[in-house]
Each structure stands twice: as C-alpha cells, then as structure tokens.
Amino acid sequence: MGTQLRRVMGLLACLLVSGCGENLGLDQHGQKVTAGSLEGQWLVINYWAEWCGPCRTEIPQLNQLSEQLASEGGKVIGVNFDGLQDEALSKAASDMGIRFVVLAQDPAERFALPRSEALPATFIVDPQGKLRERLLGEQTAEGLRARLATLRSGS
Template identity: 55%
Template sequence: MTRRLAAVLAITTSLLLGGCGADYGLDQNGRKVAAEHVDGRWLVLNYWAEWCGPCRTEIPELNAVAKDLQAKGVTVLGVNFDGLRGDELKKASDALGIGFTVLADDPAERFELPRSEGLPV
C-alpha cells in the first residue's frame, strides 16, 4: 500500500457512518446507492478527475482495496471532482478503469467535509 493510500485510509477511517438513513443518490451506472450498503461501514472516499495524473495512478490501488477489503466492512466510493453526471460520468469512470462505486452526488456535506480545493484528495 502506498503512503498516499495509507493516508487516505487513515483519514477516512475516522468517518464512522452512523445511521444517516438517506440514500446516496445514483452511481456511475445510474443505479441507486442505498444507505444500507454504505452506512455502518468503513469508508474510503476518493475524489478524482480524468485530467489528474496522480488520480489515474491511484485508481488501480483503490480498485484493489475495494475488492480486497469489501468482506471486512470497507467501502470505496469515488466522486468526480468536475461534477460529471449521467453518461459523462459513466464514460469517464470507464475510461479510467474504475471498478468501485462512483457517486453522482458529492457526499461531502453529509459527512461535514469541506469542499476540496484541489486534487488528489
């Protein structure tokens, strides 16, 4: 695991999701992301963009984390930094080979996180 990924895990593991209840909107495939599949799990929240070189580098690592730690209660969620939605979000996430769930709506407010000013985050 790289230092960046370890730092992301350390920061995001402090976000214990306790019974927020409301769904998380749609993913890159247009499917509803139900709260019951996210709440109560450890969460890695990754902001990415097609133009971000470090984002492209870390996506394979995040794919591996999503696959390897799913059974241990860890969920990896992506958020497109540029606010892409619908077909544009699907095309961009497919182009980068993202295998984890990408939310169409930024959950930062839900988790009381400030809006990121830059990438990678």
C-alpha cells in the same frame, strides 16, 4: 370511518418513511445508492478527475483496496471532482478503469467533508459516519490499509 382512515394513513406514512433511506443519488451505472447501504462500515471516499495525473495513477490502487475491503466491512467510494453526471460520469469512470462505486451526487454534506481544491483527495469515514482522516495526494492500497488499521485499533 374517520378513525380507521387515520390509522391507515398513519401506517402508510410510517411505511413510507421507514422504506426510504437517505438517497445519495445514482452511481456510474445508474443504480440508486442510499446512505443505509453505506452505514456501519469504514468508507474510503476519493475525489478524482480525468485531467488529474496522480488520480489516474492511484485508481488501480483504489481498485485493489476496494476488492480487499469488500470482505472486511469497508468500501471505496469515488466522487468525480467536476460533477459529471449520467453518461459522462459512466464514460469517465470506465475510461479511468474504475471498478468501485462512483457517486453522481457529492456526499460531502452527508459526511461533513471539507472541500478540497487539490486532487486527489481521500477521506476516511468511520462506521458511525464521522470523518476520521483527510489525505491529500496520491495514495496506495498498502498505505490506506495501514491508516485504516491504525484508525480501527483506536491508536
């Protein structure tokens, strides 16, 4: 009976570990985001704040880029610089017109992103999870697509 119990416990442990991807917290809609859902694709991670004028100007560009990348193996991820959570995050993202995923938990540690005191700050992470580009200031969809094309080609 002891051997059988150990087998069952071992199987349960394996199932638990394999079924639980690294949790990156919730998005602005309260949906769980796992690291596994972001793996294997190019990520454009943008830090924004409501009080940041250039952030407000660049959001439509990031919305456009998010739509374009959806079919190309890429994703735009937003992070609120002020660390808003729950309803405050949802309201801020809605007020800003954000249509891409906004994480409630800062993914900086997961992707080894340096802390930026200037906004907006945008980071490009490759499909292996390696930081490839750090961009400060307002970005355009066209400019980010050009950076992604250069990085994808290995130039």
